[in-house]
Amino acid sequence: MTEQNAYEKPVTLGNILRFAVPTIAMSVFMSFYTMVDGLFVANLIGTDALSAINLTAPVISLVTAISTMLATGGSAVIMKKMGEQKLLEAREDFTFLILVNAAVGVVMCALGYALMGPVFSGMGLSKAVAGYCVAYLSRYLLFTVPILLMNNFTLYMIASEKAALSLVCSVAGGVLNIVLDYVFIAGLDMGIGGAALATGMGYSVTAVVGLFVFSGKKSLLHFTRPAFRLRVLTSAATNGCSEMATALVTGIITMMFNWTMLRYVGEDGVAAVTIIMYVLMFASSLYTGYSYGVAPMVSFYYGEQNGEKQKKLVSLSLRVIGVISVLTVAASLLLTEPLVSVFARPDDPVHGLAVTGNRICTMALLFIGFNIFASGLFTALSNGVVSAVLAFSRSFVFMLVTMLLLPLLFGVNGIWLATPVAELMAFALSAAMFLKYRKRYGY
Numbered sequence: 001m002t003e004q005n006a007y008e009k010p011v012t013l014g015n016i017l018r019f020a021v022p023t024i025a026m027s028v029f030m031s032f033y034t035m036v037d038g039l040f041v042a043n044l045i046g047t048d049a050l051s052a053i054n055l056t057a058p059v060i061s062l063v064t065a066i067s068t069m070l071a072t073g074g075s076a077v078i079m080k081k082m083g084e085q086k087l088l089e090a091r092e093d094f095t096f097l098i099l100v101n102a103a104v105g106v107v108m109c110a111l112g113y114a115l116m117g118p119v120f121s122g123m124g125l126s127k128a129v130a131g132y133c134v135a136y137l138s139r140y141l142l143f144t145v146p147i148l149l150m151n152n153f154t155l156y157m158i159a160s161e162k163a164a165l166s167l168v169c170s171v172a173g174g175v176l177n178i179v180l181d182y183v184f185i186a187g188l189d190m191g192i193g194g195a196a197l198a199t200g201m202g203y204s205v206t207a208v209v210g211l212f213v214f215s216g217k218k219s220l221l222h223f224t225r226p227a228f229r230l231r232v233l234t235s236a237a238t239n240g241c242s243e244m245a246t247a248l249v250t251g252i253i254t255m256m257f258n259w260t261m262l263r264y265v266g267e268d269g270v271a272a273v274t275i276i277m278y279v280l281m282f283a284s285s286l287y288t289g290y291s292y293g294v295a296p297m298v299s300f301y302y303g304e305q306n307g308e309k310q311k312k313l314v315s316l317s318l319r320v321i322g323v324i325s326v327l328t329v330a331a332s333l334l335l336t337e338p339l340v341s342v343f344a345r346p347d348d349p350v351h352g353l354a355v356t357g358n359r360i361c362t363m364a365l366l367f368i369g370f371n372i373f374a375s376g377l378f379t380a381l382s383n384g385v386v387s388a389v390l391a392f393s394r395s396f397v398f399m400l401v402t403m404l405l406l407p408l409l410f411g412v413n414g415i416w417l418a419t420p421v422a423e424l425m426a427f428a429l430s431a432a433m434f435l436k437y438r439k440r441y442g443y
Contacts, residue, residue, distance in 0.1 A: 007083075007300045011312040016320075020293030022163035026154065027289030028282065029170040035278045036174070037195045040181040042343045045132075047271040047350050049192045050343065052132030054274035055123070055258055059116055059137055061251025063108045065244045067101050067148035070233075072295075073240020075155045076380050077232060078221070079296045082159075083303025092227035094156065097236060098214075099226060101152050105145035112141045123259075129267060135193045143200030146207040153210030159296040160220040162213065169206040177202030239384040253399045257415065260403065264412050265353065272353035275343045276361050280368075280419070283328040287369040290320060291376035298380035307442030314377070314443035321369040328369075332362040353412075360416035367420075367427040374430035381441050386433055394426030401425075 009015050042050040074097040081090040120133045157166035177198050184194025214222050237244075254277075261269030294317055301310045332339075336358045344350040371394050378387035399422045406414030406421065 007297065007304075011297075011309045011316070013316055013320075016294060016297070016313065016316055019158070019163060019297060020290045020320075022167040023158055023293035024286055024289035026163075026167045026170040027285040027292065029167075029174040031281045031285035032174050035282060036178050036181055037199055038274060038278055038343060040185050041192055041195050042271075044185050045192060047344060047348065048126070048129050048267060049132045050274050051267050051270040052129050052136055052192060053195075054254065054270055054277065055120070055125070055129070055133050056116075056137045056140070058251035058255045059112055059119060060140065061248060061254070062115070063112045063141070063144055064147065064151065065248045065251075066104050066108065067151045069240035069244030070097055070101055070104070070236050071152040071155050071240065072376075072379055073236040073238065073384065074152070074232075075159055075295065076239045076299050076382055077235050078156075079159050079299035080303040080382060082220070083300040088224070089227070091221060091224045093229065093232045094214075094221050095223045096226035096228055096232065098149070098152060098223070100233060101148050102145055105148040108148075109141050109144035112137065112144065124262070126267065132192050135191065136196045139193045139196035140200055142197075143204060146204040147200065149207035149210060150203045150205075153206050153214070155292060155295075156221055157206075157210065157213070158292060162219070163293065165209070165213065166206070169209050173202040173205035176205060235382075239379055239382055239387075241384050241388045253395065253403070256400070256403050260407055260415055264407065264415065268349045269353060269412070271344070271350045272357055275340055275350070275354040276357045276416075278343070279332060279339055279358055280361060280364065283332060283365050284368050284372065286324050286328065287321065287372040288376075290317070290324070291373050295376055295380040298377060299382070302381050302441070310441065311443050317373060318370075321373050325366055325369045328365045329362055332365060333359065336362070356413070357416040360413065361419050363420040364423040367423040371423060371426045371430050374434055377443075378433070378437075383437070386437065390426070390430055390433060393429055394422065398422035398425040 037053060038050055041053060074093070078090045078094050078097075081087075081093070116134060116137050120130050123130075125133070154166055154170075157163065157169075180198035180201055181195055184190040184198055185192075188194065190197070213219055216222060257273050258270050261273050265272075294313060297313055298310065301313065336355055340351055340354045340358060344354060371390070375387045375390045375394070378384070378390065399418060402418035402422045402425075403415070406417050408414065410417060
């Protein structure tokens with residue numbers, strides 16, 4: 001088997017799914033990490049602690065945003081060079097970017113510890129919830145560097161034709177997280193801090209395996225003497241800025257959701273938002289996993305200037321995204337009450353809020369898939385500007401507008417409507433950009 005064998009195969013649904021299914025499963029398991037924390041915390045500690053996990057999300061988004069940018073943008077740059085047969089240069093850049101990520105991890109960890117006190121003290125939280133926030137985040141930040149390496153190694157394993165190994169790592173990390181959640185919370189009575197430790201250790205599995213895998217010379221990508229090329233770092237940052245923007249503004253919008261809910265409902269509303277975010281995150285992970293899976297193929301065919309394969313790949317991908325969208329909407333609507341009941345008892349005020357909110361927010365799943373795929377497509381095509389515009393508009397501009405206006409018109413239901421309306425607006429913009437650039441990129 002030659003190094004490019006997988007990319008040289010015909011573009012069929014079966015071959016695409018061989019790339020995408022492992023990454024879809026991997027993405028689902030990664031989202032499952034956070035959900036597992038929520039399940040154990042909600043049932044063994046309480047909904048106040050569940051609220052705290054959501055309240056720490058903006059700080060976690062800030063910590064991981066730069067790594068997400070370098071991982072997605074770097075993957076596009078490196079796989080384009082692989083398609084151009086610049087193998088040594090691609091491996092030098094790969095090693096360089098991993099070192100940069102490790103350094104970023106140290107800096108972001110320090111910033112996280114510096115920021116969490118002022119952030120939580122300024123939110124007007126009850127003493128109990130504020131204590132849960134500090135306990136969770138202070139343990140989570142211990143794993144900043146492994147988590148950032150995990151973000152990178154996940155994508156680079158896929159690009160190196162090791163998607164199955166990436167899936168195994170994700171499953172192993174998920175299982176470890178589940179086991180340690182029970183041991184730390186139920187067995188050792190470590191509370192919400194134990195949940196954070198379990199999550200960090202689960203994430204670390206991919207980081208540890210990746211260090212071993214990429215140290216060997218048999219991998220398509222592997223560590224070598226790095227070349228410190230500033231233009232590579234700039235290109236990776238430019239291409240991946242949309243993903244960084246998404247991570248940053250997701251944190252900002254999450255904070256807005258929390259503040260709005262605290263104003264209209266109180267801390268029960270924050271717990272309800274947390275449950276709905278888990279459901280949306282789980283469904284969205286299907287689209288994210290698919291986009292990650294096909295991104296190396298898009299970048300490779302772009303570098304190879306193979307318009308025929310590119311066009312077929314995008315056409316088939318749109319059909320897959322459409323099918324997933326319909327299935328996730330149907331499943332979410334049918335399973336709303338059972339899903340919510342896993343986190344909150346029917347007699348808990350949080351339960352009723354979350355059931356109503358999930359039924360409204362589910363409509364966003366009709367549009368999220370295409371929006372995620374469109375942004376990922378332009379990143380893979382090294383057009384970071386368009387990708388950034390799509391991601392920033394979707395995650396921040398449209399959400400900001402709907403979050404400010406709709407609650408004023410519809411109260412609490414307006415908060416739930418904000419997400420589907422914003423995704424619909426983003427869908428219109430994504431479709432316009434998709435059509436505008438179709439001839440330029442040959443899809």
